[in-house]
Amino acid sequence: MTASHTPAPAAKGRGRPGIYLMSPSGRVTAPERIEQAQAHLKELGFRTALDRTALAEYQRFAGTDTQRIAAFRRALRHKGEIVMATRGGYGMTRLLPHLDWRALADSGKRFVGHSDFTAFQLALLAQTGAVSWAGPMASFDFGGKRLNQLTVDLFMDAMRDELELLSFETDDADPVDARGVLWGGNLALVCALVGTPWLPRVRGILFLEDVNESAYRVERMLIHLLHSGILATQKAIVLGRFTEMPKSSLDAGYDMHSVIAWLRHQVRTPIITGLPFGHVSLKATLPVGARVGIATEPGMAHLVFHEH
């Protein structure tokens, strides 16, 4: 798999951008990775600030619900224009009814994260229409000794509004040439919002990834989206990486390929695999809620940004 990007002709002049690091979900179990992430992000030209409860611990959470809700308020008051989750895990859906969505949207901040953070991004889109960024998080993506350079480049381009095109190899894609609002993220979180006020009603381009879900669970979740009418109304379904899928002797050859083959018999929406996104080192930074284009040619798919 390769991902390529085309920087815009000229970068906008700007000061050193700030990143506010906060923990909206699970507790940080390796604080040294956050320290390492801050060092890496500084090398990349960012000022960083760590929310004062980013390393808090309460049960399996990064602080109590009250602390994590307060962290969002602090993020809005801080001058950093980017707000990045330290990590995912679990805990975001608890907070959804208690956040000030209007203030979050009006802040103009760029909220970045993935996995459990999907719940925040989709709720923000549902409640306000504001764009946020499905992309790297401090601990996983910036907390190691070495960074994935392409992940970094794609993040930098996205934060500078310089990402115009993301091309990726695909060995299984239906023909498509469509435009629409890009939305989605972690499949389990998308499903956990169906029927709630936090699911955006978008007929666009749905991207999905997941980790640690067996093939039958992935299929059950896709059927959930199918039966709730979501899949048939999309312009395209773009599948990222489904990793660490537990296998079982019950599977008897049934796997993600079986799931996709079956799904193609249920819905006419084009399905495109191979998106560099998920619980993997190489991940794009994608504008959730922005209008994009998607097109395929044999063996390749292209996401086109800055569609208006």
Next chain:
Amino acid sequence: MTASHTPAPAAKGRGRPGIYLMSPSGRVTAPERIEQAQAHLKELGFRTALDRTALAEYQRFAGTDTQRIAAFRRALRHKGEIVMATRGGYGMTRLLPHLDWRALADSGKRFVGHSDFTAFQLALLAQTGAVSWAGPMASFDFGGKRLNQLTVDLFMDAMRDELELLSFETDDADPVDARGVLWGGNLALVCALVGTPWLPRVRGILFLEDVNESAYRVERMLIHLLHSGILATQKAIVLGRFTEMPKSSLDAGYDMHSVIAWLRHQVRTPIITGLPFGHVSLKATLPVGARVGIATEPGMAHLVFHEH
């Protein structure tokens, strides 16, 4: 935990009832258990018939979708008044759009099962209002050398319409004295139906169980029901057994008790634990879609059937 039942004063006279065994979900991996189940059910006074594709295998399923859909049609044509799933697993939600719900309801058959079969039961209720039975399945509950006598008694009473009262010990129950339609089953399946035409719109008494779901996943699913407005509109939430919960070092003491404690702060609906139902040997046979009563006293809860 104990469960007790009060047989009605006089049993209705009736011939030897028939049970049609079919496999709507996962493939049967131990056919000898089905044979054993048929022997046990014969001893209990039932005639049994095994659907001709009950032991079919396709990937992880008990036959192709077409075969499993046809099995439901054969069940309706058979004279057996009880239709019991051999086992759960996964595969029922695939079939939901393809079943003839009106014919299933009009058949007057007693459909019995749990786990993945929850999807069938809730869809039947949503589409037709017909009652089905959350209860034992051939392989797990009747396929072993020895049977759980109380499970058998409760099943027999339910099939004879002789179950009037199910009393069970509870060490954590809110005070309640309410009546309403009983519904629910496997939590993951209930959630997988939210926002689809297969979820009944019931403001009643919701019972839930699950297996092999970690505490945070159980909570995420309960939050799904909370945010979709389902929990607040129930008269009571009755929790069965949540078994084989994977633990993680990330939990840091967070467990099912934490989940229930947190939930009580989010919703005023009374929560009652201890229902003898789930992926456990001792399980009640419960009428999904029937009007029942529920009441608690210190240390005990009572489900009252034949409420009108």
